[in-house]
Amino acid sequence: MRYLVFCRMNPNVTLDPDAWQESWDRQQEGYLPDREHRIATMLDAVEATAATERPRLLDLAGGTGTITLRALARFPRAEVTMLDLDPVLLAIAAASLTGRAGIVTADLNSPDWTTVLPHRGYDAVLTATALHWLPADRLATLYAEIHDLLRPGGIFINADYMPDDGLSELTKRLSTQASSRRNARHAAGAALSWRQWWDLVANDPGLAPLAAQRATTYPTGHAAEWNAPRRTAGGRIHRSRDPLARRNRRRSGSRTLNRDRARIAAH
Numbered sequence: 322m323r324y325l326v327f328c329r330m331n332p333n334v335t336l337d338p339d340a341w342q343e344s345w346d347r348q349q350e351g352y353l354p355d356r357e358h359r360i361a362t363m364l365d366a367v368e369a370t371a372a373t374e375r376p377r378l379l380d381l382a383g384g385t386g387t388i389t390l391r392a393l394a395r396f397p398r399a400e401v402t403m404l405d406l407d408p409v410l411l412a413i414a415a416a417s418l419t420g421r422a423g424i425v426t427a428d429l430n431s432p433d434w435t436t437v438l439p440h441r442g443y444d445a446v447l448t449a450t451a452l453h454w455l456p457a458d459r460l461a462t463l464y465a466e467i468h469d470l471l472r473p474g475g476i477f478i479n480a481d482y483m484p485d486d487g488l489s490e491l492t493k494r495l496s497t498q499a500s501s502r503r504n505a506r507h508a509a510g511a512a513l514s515w516r517q518w519w520d521l522v523a524n525d526p527g528l529a530p531l532a533a534q535r536a537t538t539y540p541t542g543h544a545a546e547w548n549a550p551r552r553t554a555g556g557r558i559h560r561s562r563d564p565l566a567r568r569n570r571r572r573s574g575s576r577t578l579n580r581d582r583a584r585i586a587a588h
Contacts, residue, residue, distance in 0.1 A: 336527045338416035344518065345385045345413070351503055351512035353450055359480040360388060360449065364395045367445045370476050375400060376444040379470065380422075382406075382429060382451030386414035389422050392447070402439060404429075406538060408531045409522055430459060435466060442472040449480040 350356050367376055375398040380389045383403035392399055401422040405411050406429070415424055427434040429452075446467050452460060467477050484492040507514045513521070523532045 336412070336416050338413055341413045341528075342385055342387075342390075342417055344513070344521070345410075346387070348513040348515065348518040349387075349450065351506055351514070356449070360391050363388070363445075363447050363449070363478045363480055364392060366476060366478055367392070367396070367447075370474065371396075371444045372472070372474065373444070374398060377440055377442065377472075378402070379404065379438070379440075379443045379446045381446055381448040381467070383414065383448075384410040384451065386417050386422070388447050388449060389414070390417060393418075393421055400440070402443075404434075404438070408534045408538065409528055412528065412531050429455060429463060432462070432466070435470060438470070441470055442475075443470050444472060444475050446470060446475070446477045447480075448478070451481070452479060453481055 346356075353359070367378065374396075376396055377400045378389075378392055378396075380386070380392070380401060380403040383389055383405050384407070386403055389401050389403045392401055402425060403414060403418070403422050404425045404427050405414070406426060411424065411426060418424065423439055425437045425439070427437045452463070455463065464477075471477065482496075484496075503512075506512045507517075519532070522528045
């Protein structure tokens with residue numbers, strides 16, 4: 322299995338990956354309370370559709386390796402590749418995975434990101450609470466690029482907030498309600514906010530150098546959050562395919578149709 326080393330930490334500093342994984346999980350659950358349920362649902366779909374007992378999985382924008390760790394616990398023989406760009410999160414992932422998965426560094430804003438992958442023909446491409454950082458036009462193109470990485474019958478699952486543009490008022494109310502609850506938890510110290518978590522990273526002897534590296538990776542910070550409306554995400558991926566691909570889909574029937582349309586957005 323291909324394993325890429327992407328950073329060097331101070332050998333005199335011990336990183337406790339379990340502690341940082343727990344800290345990251347609690348921080349993320351402040352924004353997505355049903356996060357574990359979503360990930361379990363994603364893995365249920367993998368189990369239902371994988372053509373082998375050793376599924377080939379791509380954890381896209383995998384962060385600290387949350388999905389990869391749970392996938393390996395569920396499918397010990399799985400062949401997993403985890404991709405991200407953030408040096409801090411990648412360091413925590415590497416310390417946690419200890420060579421059990423391939424780890425690659427790539428920028429999803431770049432159209433050549435797939436060239437660093439060790440495989441094609443993935444049974445599933447999985448991602449959660451990550452792609453909303455990408456600009457709308459880039460995200461639509463990315464969906465088509467992901468399509469080309471899947472084996473026939475493979476699935477792409479994006480467990481993120483994906484507002485339905487046909488239910489704009491309900492989406493607005495639900496978002497306001499979630500923000501209010503999250504802010505209350507942050508104020509009470511029940512969960513770390515995004516900023517608080519990164520402040521802890523900056524003050525950690527082992528991770529602080531990587532936090533400085535991260536600042537050069539994201540000199541202006543992440544782009545403004547944007548969640549693709551379901552209708553836009555669903556429509557653009559099909560329109561991005563060429564006429565030959567559309568004709569081939571019609572010929573090959575439901576198997577290829579499944580590959581084109583298999584996006585499970587947990588709400």
